[in-house]
Structure formats: structure tokens, C-alpha cells
Amino acid sequence: MKNTVKSEALFSEAAEIIPGGVNSPVRAFKSVGLPPRFIKSGKGCRIVDEDGNEFIDYVGSWGPLILGHANPEVLEALDVAMRNGTSFGAPTRREVEMARAITDMVPSVEMVRLVNSGTEAAMSAIRLARGYTGRDTIIKFSGCYHGHSDSLLARAGSGAATFALPDSLGVPGSVVQNTVVVPYNDLQAVEAKANECAGRLAAVIVEPIAGNMGVVPPKDGFLQGLRDLCTRHEALLIFDEVITGFRVAAGGAQELYGVIPDLTCLGKVLGGGLPVAAFGGPRSVMEHLAPVGEVYQAGTLSGNPLAVAAGLTTLKILRRDDPYPELERKAARLADGIHEVFTEKGVVHTVNRVGSLLSVFFHEGPVTCYEEASLADRRAFSAFFGRMLDNGVYLAPSPFEAWFVSTAHSDRDIEATLEAARKSL
Ligand code: KE4
Numbered sequence: 200m201k202n203t204v205k206s207e208a209l210f211s212e213a214a215e216i217i218p219g220g221v222n223s224p225v226r227a228f229k230s231v232g233l234p235p236r237f238i239k240s241g242k243g244c245r246i247v248d249e250d251g252n253e254f255i256d257y258v259g260s261w262g263p264l265i266l267g268h269a270n271p272e273v274l275e276a277l278d279v280a281m282r283n284g285t286s287f288g289a290p291t292r293r294e295v296e297m298a299r300a301i302t303d304m305v306p307s308v309e310m311v312r313l314v315n316s317g318t319e320a321a322m323s324a325i326r327l328a329r330g331y332t333g334r335d336t337i338i339k340f341s342g343c344y345h346g347h348s349d350s351l352l353a354r355a356g357s358g359a360a361t362f363a364l365p366d367s368l369g370v371p372g373s374v375v376q377n378t379v380v381v382p383y384n385d386l387q388a389v390e391a392k393a394n395e396c397a398g399r400l401a402a403v404i405v406e407p408i409a410g411n412m413g414v415v416p417p418k419d420g421f422l423q424g425l426r427d428l429c430t431r432h433e434a435l436l437i438f439d440e441v442i443t444g445f446r447v448a449a450g451g452a453q454e455l456y457g458v459i460p461d462l463t464c465l466g467k468v469l470g471g472g473l474p475v476a477a478f479g480g481p482r483s484v485m486e487h488l489a490p491v492g493e494v495y496q497a498g499t500l501s502g503n504p505l506a507v508a509a510g511l512t513t514l515k516i517l518r519r520d521d522p523y524p525e526l527e528r529k530a531a532r533l534a535d536g537i538h539e540v541f542t543e544k545g546v547v548h549t550v551n552r553v554g555s556l557l558s559v560f561f562h563e564g565p566v567t568c569y570e571e572a573s574l575a576d577r578r579a580f581s582a583f584f585g586r587m588l589d590n591g592v593y594l595a596p597s598p599f600e601a602w603f604v605s606t607a608h609s610d611r612d613i614e615a616t617l618e619a620a621r622k623s624l
Contacts, residue, residue: 267607
């Protein structure tokens with residue numbers, strides 16, 4: 200058991216003045232039943248907590264740090280940018296460069312609007328889709344998370360009911376009655392609901408590779424099926440690529456699978472660890488946004504010069520170095536090694552992986568939707584998580600999250616992780 204004195208003292212002080220002691224619930228380690236570690240610093244693929252414990256980090260700020268912590272080029276870009284001021288509330292050259300980089304890299308994006316979080320990106324994309332189509336109903340998938348805007352905090356309604364139920368207190372039933380929730384990877388279910396909503400369907404929003412129920416890849420034909428369905432219904436297909444964008448390929452899942460959505464939400468890697476997110480698509484749709492069109496959306500710090508400097512440098516490095524083959528090789532080694540160790544120890548498990556995104560389920564599998572992911576053994580996961588922490592590996596503190604491999608994870612780090620897994624099991 201590592202020394203956690205300072206983290207625990209900070210946690211009890213924080214809990215008096217910040218709800219749950221954290222500024223985002225998943226950080227509280229509630230689902231693993233441990234006090235969270237307060238992180239002091241990060242460098243490369245490693246982080247150090249307030250008690251001086253060092254960990255190999257697979258959270259990477261929940262996805263943004265594809266280049267690892269404190270990447271020297273990103274820090275240099277921030278240093279230069281901040282000396283010219285931190286924010287103007289006016290257009291800047293760098294925002295044009297960022298928009299150009301996004302439209303060059305993401306196949307479906309001709310025009311893009313920067314925002315500050317994935318929540319804003321998804322919320323705004325939904326409003327744009329409703330404004331563009333003049334329709335209200337949206338379809339989302341159980342186990343997919345698109346941030347915490349009201350109409351997306353919805354869970355499947357009971358039985359055959361078409362409308363969804365709120366997935367949080369404070370969300371009026373009236374708001375989510377235009378949201379339909381269906382199981383991921385179930386094309387028949389989507390077809391049936393879409394036919395029920397015919398003429399009222401504004402959009403289908405999907406994580407093209409699910410990352411919020413653990414990693415769940417799309418079944419063959421699922422994404423293309425959604426594409427065809429939306430075209431038939433004259434509804435917009437929205438890919439929430441906040442996790443997958445620039446992560447599984449330079450052009451995200453839409454490049455990897457060759458399926459073109461109408462709108463794309465981006466974030467995480469886009470900001471390189473600072474708050475940048477975005478949504479974009481064809482000019483014909485995006486021009487419905489204020490101040491050109493009638494769909495309102497705004498943000499004081501959208502396109503912030505420091506955040507954009509970090510994000511733009513991250514994108515430039517990804518385009519210059521093309522790290523994807525290396526990320527694939529290292530993440531494959533990690534996934535295969537985990538499979539070997541779990542099999543050696545006789546522990547029931549399934550490993551799902553796409554590129555440098557992976558998850559381990561304490562479940563025999565296959566895991567193709569939330570209903571299956573939720574059958575995994577949470578106690579076993581919690582025990583494994585705690586032992587890995589003791590053995591110097593910092594995993595996402597939830598069985599419904601992804602492990603992220605970065606360019607900063609060396610082969611030695613991967614082997615050390617596998618050794619830690621062997622000891623932990
Ligand atoms: P943010 O508002 O947290 O920046 O992004 C929301 C969001 C949108 N879309 C997808 C696919 C996402 O994964 C997220 C946020 N992901 C969570 C965990 N996977 C971030 C961690 C947290 O909530 O603290």
C-alpha cells in the first residue's frame with residue numbers, strides 16, 4: 200500500500216468546499232471505493248501524486264494527452280503565446296490556422312466552430328441539427344456519453360415507450376421526451392425507432408467507437424447502416440468523436456471506417472490538454488449558425504489563444520510524425536499481453552481495442568453494447584484497479600472507461616505494466 204497521507208488530507212479538505220472534493224465526478228474514485236490521488240505533476244507517460252508516488256498513466260487526462268504529459272513542444276508554444284496575452288474576445292490568426300488544420304484532417308468537416316468542452320460541442324451540434332431540419336426528435340445509444348447537456352442526459356424509456364427518461368435529477372421529463380435511446384450496435388432497433396419517429400427525426404448521435412461503456416467497437420455495417428438510415432430519413436448523422444477524433448487516426452473514426460457523418464463533435468486531443476473542443480460539417484449546414492444563420496451558439500473563451508496554441512501544436516505534431524502505426528503496435532502489445540496474463544491467471548476477461556484505445560472487462564464477452572458491458576464483475580475490477588495503483592499503474596477508476604496509450608509510453612513502460620498486471624492478479 201503506497202503512502203497516501205497528503206492525498207487523503209487534501210481530499211477531506213476538498214470535500215468540504217467542492218462537491219465530492221472533485222470538479223468532475225469520475226475523479227472521485229467512487230466506483231473503485233478508494234480515496235483519489237491528488238496529482239502533483241506529469242511528464243511523458245508518468246504522473247506523481249502529492250505523496251511522491253509515481254505511476255504509469257493510462258488516463259492521460261481522459262484522452263487529450265496523446266503526446267503524454269508536458270510535451271516540450273506544446274509547452275514552448277504555450278510559453279510564446281502567453282507572452283502576447285491570454286485572451287482577447289476577438290478573432291485571431293491562430294483560430295483560422297486551427298480551423299484549417301481541422302478541415303484538412305477530418306474528412307467530413309468543411310466548416311468548424313470552436314467551443315470549450317465536449318459537452319458544448321455535442322449540445323450545440325444537436326441544436327444545429329434541430330434548427331437545420333426543423334425537427335425535434337434525436338436518437339442516442341445507451342452507454343454512449345455526449346457530455347451533460349439536458350437533452351443528452353437521458354436513459355432508455357420503459358418498454359416500447361418511444362420517449363426517454365431523465366438520467367439525472369434536474370432534467371425535466373419534457374426535455375428528454377424528444378430523446379430516444381436504443382442499444383448500441385443494434386441496427387434493427389434504430390430502424391424501428393426511426394420509423395416510429397418518421398418525419399420528426401432531427402438527428403442520430405453516436406460515438407462511432409464507444410468509449411464510455413468501456414471501449415466497444417462498432418459491428419461491421421453498423422455505422423454505414425446509420426449513415427444510410429439518416430440519409431433515408433433526411434436526418435443528420437452526428438459522430439461524437441470527442442474521444443476518437445485524432446486518436447484512432449488523423450481523421451478519427453470516420454477516416455478509419457470510411458463513413459461520413461453530417462456533423463462531427465471533437466475535443467480532448469484537439470486541445471492537447473487545454474480546453475478546446477469543436478463541432479463541424481458541411482458549409483451548407485454550418486452556415487445556419489449565428490451570426491450568419493438563425494441557430495444561436497456562443498462562448499466567451501471559445502478559441503482561446505493559449506488553448507488553441509496547445510491544440511494546434513498537438514495537431515501539427517500528429518501530422519508531422521504520424522504516430523499511429525507506433526501507437527497501434529504498442530497498444531496491441533499491451534492488449535495481447537493483458538490477455539496472456541489474465542489467461543495465465545485463469546481470470547475471466549475480454550479485451551476490446553481500437554488503435555490506442557482499449558478496455559479490459561471482467562466478463563467472458565463478447566462485449567458489444569452497454570447491456571453486456573454492465574454484466575462485467577465490478578468488484579473484480581475494483582480489486583484489480585487498487586492493486587495496479589499499488590503496483591505503480593494508474594488506470595481509469597471505472598470499468599466503463601478507456602485506457603489511453605500515448606506516444607510517450609515506451610516498450611519498457613508497456614512491459615512494466617504487464618508485470619504489474621501479473622503481480623496484481
Ligand atoms: P467534456 O464536456 O467532459 O469535455 O466532454 C464530454 C464528452 C463528450 N463526448 C464524449 C464521447 C466524451 O467521452 C465526453 C467526456 N468523457 C468523459 C469520460 N470518458 C470525461 C471525463 C469526465 O467526465 O471527467
